[in-house]
Amino acid sequence: MSDEIRRHNEDLASLDKDYATRYGFQDPVNYFHKGARGINHEVVEMISRMKKEPAWMTELRHAALDIFTAKPIPKWGNSELLSEIDFENIYYFMKPIEHQQSNWDNVPEYIKKTFDRLGIPEAERKFLGGVSAQYESEVVYHSMREDLKKQGIIFLDMDSGLREHPDLVKKYFGTVISTADNKFAALNTAVWSGGSLIYVPPGIDVKVPLQAYFRINAENMGQFERTLIIADKGSRVHYIEGCTAPVYSTDSLHTAVVEVIALEDSYIRYTTIQNWSRNIFNLVTKRASVYGNATVEWVDGNLGSRLSMKYPCIQLMGEGARGEILSVAFAGKDQHQDAGAKVIHVAPNTSSRIRSKSVSKDNGRASYRGLVKVHKNAANTKVSVECDALLIGEDARSDTYPTMEVDNDQVKVEHEARVSKVAEEQLFYLTSRGLTEDDARLLIVNGFMEPFTKELPLEYAVELNRLIELEMEGSIG
C-alpha cells in the first residue's frame, strides 16, 4: 500500500462522519453462509451450486472467470487506484439468510433495522410498485403489488428469476453486455449474485416505479448484482436503485452489470442514486439496447464511493429510437467520480441527448468520459452533448474526455462543455439579500443540480438535496 493510500484510509473515519451517522452503521451478523476470501474456480463452482443453477450458467461463469483473469486492468479511468484493488482479499459471496422474505415481518431484526433506517418500507408504502432489497450477495426481501403481478409483470431478484424463468433469462442474459466486454463485466459474470429481473409484457404501463436497494454490510465484501430489464413492445417502466454501505477502513468492491432491452415503442427509465461509502470501488457496466421508436433514459447520480467508473450506454438499434442520459457526479474530498455516457447510433433517424453535471470539491476529481458513435447507416441522427462542471476549492479537479466518431454525413452532432467556479457575482447577489456565504453556495450548487433533481421522484429529490447539503457542510467545516 502506498503512503497516499494509507493516508486516505486513515482519513476515512473523520471524513465520513456525517455519512456514518446516516448510513455508515454496521450490523454484527451471523451469516448463513460466508465464503472464503479470494477468487478461483472453486468459489465460482460453489456459488453456482448453492444457487442450483442450470449447467449453461455454471459454464458461463467459469469461462468468465478465465476472461477476468486474462484481461489487464484498464489503462484509463484511474488505473493507479484500480491497481490497488486486492482481488484476493475480497469476499465474493455472502449469504445473510437462508430464504428470501416477501413479508417484512419475517425479515431478521438486524436487517429490518438496517432498511428501516434507510427508509425502505416507508417508501414502498408510499409510492413504489415493488421493492427488492439486497444485503451482501442476496436479496433478502422482495415484494410486488398484487395488481402488477396480475398484469403479468415479472419483478424478481435475479436468482429467483433464473429459477422461475430460465428461458427468458437465457434468451437475454449477456446479449447486451458480453462477458468479454471488459474486465469487470467478466468478473460480474463469474460471480454474480442478486440483482433484479424485470419483464413488462406488451402494452403494459407500469405506472409506479419499481425499486431495488443495495446494501453492502461486511468489510471487504464484493457485491456483484446482475440486473436484466426487458420492456416488451409498447410497454413502460421506471426502475430505481439506491446503494449504501457502512464505513470501513479497507475497501469493498461493487461491480454490477445492468442490461436493459427496450423493444419496439417501449419506454424505460432507469434511475440510480449511488451513495456508497467512500471505501467502495464502484465499477459498473450499464448498457441498453433500444429498438424501433423506443426510448431509454438513464438518470444516474453518483455521490458516494471512493472511485466510480460508470458510463451508462445506449445503443440505438432500431429506427426512431431515442436515448437520453442525465449524469450527475459529486466528487468530494479524495473521491474520483469517473462518470460519463455513451451513445451508439446504429439505426437511422435516431436521436440522443447527454447532459452531464459534475461538482468537484476540495481535492475531489470528477471526470466526464463519453463516447458518441454514429455508424455508417445511421442517417438523420441528432446528438447533443452538454457537460457542465462546477469547481469548488483551490484543489478541485475536473476532466472532460469526450470522444465523437461519426461515420455518416447526415448527422448533427453538437458538443459543449463548460468548466467554472461558483460565480462571485452570484454569491454577492445572494449574500446582499441576507444569505450567509455557505447558504448561498449551497443554493447555487442545488441550482446547478436542478436539471437532475427535477427528474427524480419527489422523495428522492428531497433526499438528494439533503445529501448535497451534507457534502457541502463537510467542506466548509
Added chain:
Amino acid sequence: MSRSSQKTDTTSEYLIPESAPELLRGPKWLRDARERSRRDFNKSPVPPRGLHLWRYTDPATFLIPHDGPPDSTPDDGVQSSEGPVSEHLEKDSTGRLVHDVGGRDIELHGADALTSRGVVVCRLSEAVDRHRKLVEQYLYQLINSRSGKFEAQNSALWNNGIFIFVPDSVRVAEPIHLLREAGRSGSTQFHRLLIVVGRNAELTVVDEYFGGDDSDRNTSHANSAVEIFGLQESRVRYVSLQRYAHRMNSYLTHRATLERGATMLTVPLDFGGAVSKHNYGVSLVGEGAESNIIGLLFASGRQHFDNHTRHHHAASRTQSNIDFKTVLRDKSTSAYTGLIRIENEAKGCEAYQENRNLLLNRGVRAEVIPELEILNEDVSCTHGATIGPIDPLTIFYLKSRGIEQEAAVRMIVAGFVDSTLKRLPSDVAERVAGFAHRRLEGL
C-alpha cells in the same frame, strides 16, 4: 491502405543502425544527444493502437526501414524549380524567403537587412558551430528522445534543420517564409526547426511544406520537429502550411513555450499528403502569456489527417484560444484531439476551444475528442464541437435567391474557410489564402 498495415518494430530493418551517418554529425554534445535518441528510438515499442493519441492512425504508417543507405539528398530532377517556389521568389523578392530543398544548401533571400540587426536565419547544422551557445541551450529542450518514438527518431536523424534567432527588442516586420521541399520519391526527410524569439522581440514565420510525388511511385515520408521559444513579452506568429503531394506521409511535432507576457499565434493549415499526423503544443509557462491556435484542414480523396492540439497552462492569468475547422469530402477522414490542461498553480486562466467539422458527402469520417483537464477552480473554460453536413436550410436560403445547389455549397464552404482566414493577420492571410482557395477549386 497503410493505416491498417501490420508492421511491427521487431524487425531490425526499422531500427536505426549505429552506423547511420547523421549520428556522426556535429560536435560531441550533439553526437551524444543523437546517439541517446537512437537508443531510445530502438528501445521504445511502436505505440499500441489502443493508446490515446494513436487510436485513429496506425503508427506503422510512419515506420521506415533504416537498413538502406541514408537518404537526405534528393536527385535534382524531381522538383528543383517547381512552380510555387519561383512564384514566391518573384512576388517576394524583397521578403525573407528560405528555400530548403531536401538538405541542400538553403537559400536566403533578402538576408542582409536582417543580419545587420543580429537576426540569425541559417541551417541548423551551421548554427551548431556558429551559434553554439544558443543552440546548445535550446535544441532538444521541448522535443527530445523522451518525447515519443518518432520524436526520438527525428532527434537522432534530423538532417534538414533551420535555426532562427531574433535578439531582444528586434522586430522582424516581414514574415520569414520557409519553403521545405520533400525529397524524391520513396525518400524520408527529417526536418528540424528551432526558433528563439528574444524578449520583447517580434517574428512571423510561414513554414511551408510541399513537394513529394503525385505519381504512383513509392510513398515519401517526412518527420518534422519544431521547437519555438517565445521569451518574455515577445510576439510570435507561426504558420505551418502543409501542401504535400498525394504520396506523402507526414509526421510533425510542434512544441512552443511562452514566457511571461509573450503572445503566440499558431496557424496549422493542412491541405496535402496522404496520411498526416500533426501535433501542436503550446505551454504557457510565464504569467500573462497568451496563445491562439487557428487551424484549418481540408481533406479530399482518401486523405487521412490526425491532428492534436495541446494548450498547457502552467502559469497564472494565461489565456488560450483554439479555433480548428475541418472540411471533409470524398472518402477522407479526420481525427482531432484537443487538450486543454490547467495546472493547480495556474490561477485565473481563461481557455476556449472550438472545433467545427463540415461533412460534404457520404463516406467521410470524423473523430473529435476535445479534452479538458482542469486542476483548480479559478478558471473560465469552455469548449464546443460540432459535426455535420451543411445545414440544408442554409442551402435553401441561397437557392431562394436564385443560386444553384452546387454554387450554394461552394459559397458556404468558402465562407466557412474565409471566416478562419479573416481571423489571421492580413499579411499571413494573404500568403495562405491562395492555397486555401486553390484547395477549394473543383469542389
Added chain:
Amino acid sequence: MPDQKALFEFNDIHVEVDGKQIVSGVSLKILPGEIHAIMGPNGSGKSSLSNALMGHPDYAIMSGEAFLDGRSILSMSADERSRAGLYLAFQYPLAIPGVTVANFMRAALQAHRGKDADMSDFRKLFKAAMKALLIDPSFATRYLNDGFSGGEKKRIEILQMSMLNPKMALLDETDSGLDIDALKIVSEGINRFHNDSNALLLVTHYQRLLNYVKPHHVHVMIHGRIVKTGGPELALKLEELGYDWVEAEYAQGTGA
C-alpha cells in the same frame, strides 16, 4: 389551366410539416400591380404557405398547383423559382458566417442575370440600394445576417428584393421585430419596389404594416384555410376586434 391575366395563382394547396397537415386547400389569384395581404392568428398556416410556395425543404406540398406568369412552379427547385421571378422575404433570415453581404448579393444577381452576364454595374446598384434603405455601407463586408439585429435582417431582405427585382414577392412577417422608424424605412422600400407589373403578398399577424403598404385585398387565414376575403377595411376590423369573431363565424359555418 392558369388564368392568363393572373401574375401569380395557386389552387387548392395542401401543406404538411412533419406529417401534419398545416395548410388545407388554399387558393389565390393575384393580378399584376396588386397587393394582397394574408392575415391570421399564430399557427394559422400563413407562414407555412409562403415557405412551401418558395420550396422550403421542411414544408411539403401534398397537393395543389401554383403558376407564376402562367408557368407551373411546383416542380421547380427553389433557385429555379427564384430565377423565374418569385421572392420570399423570410420571417427569420438565416445567418451564413464567412459569406459577406456583398459577395452573396453579387452571386445572387449573377445567378439571375446568367453566368456570363456583365456585372460591372453591380457596385453602383448595390450602393444605391443600400443607401435607399439607410443601410450603413459597412454592412457590405459583414457576414450575411451574422450578428444582425432583427431590424437589420429585415432591411437586408428588402435590399435583396429591390436588387433581384422579382415579379412576385411574398413578405413573411416583414414588420415583426421592427421599431417604428425601421418600419417606415422598410415600408418605403416596399412601396418603391411595387409597380404595375409586379405584385406583393404580405403575410402578417398585425395590421401595422398595412398602414404603410396599402393592400387591395385582405384574406383571413385560420386553421390552414382562407375563411374570409375583403378589402382594406377588413384589416382595420381585425385590428379593432381581433380574430375571435372570424373564428366564431368560421366555426358556425363549418358546424363545428
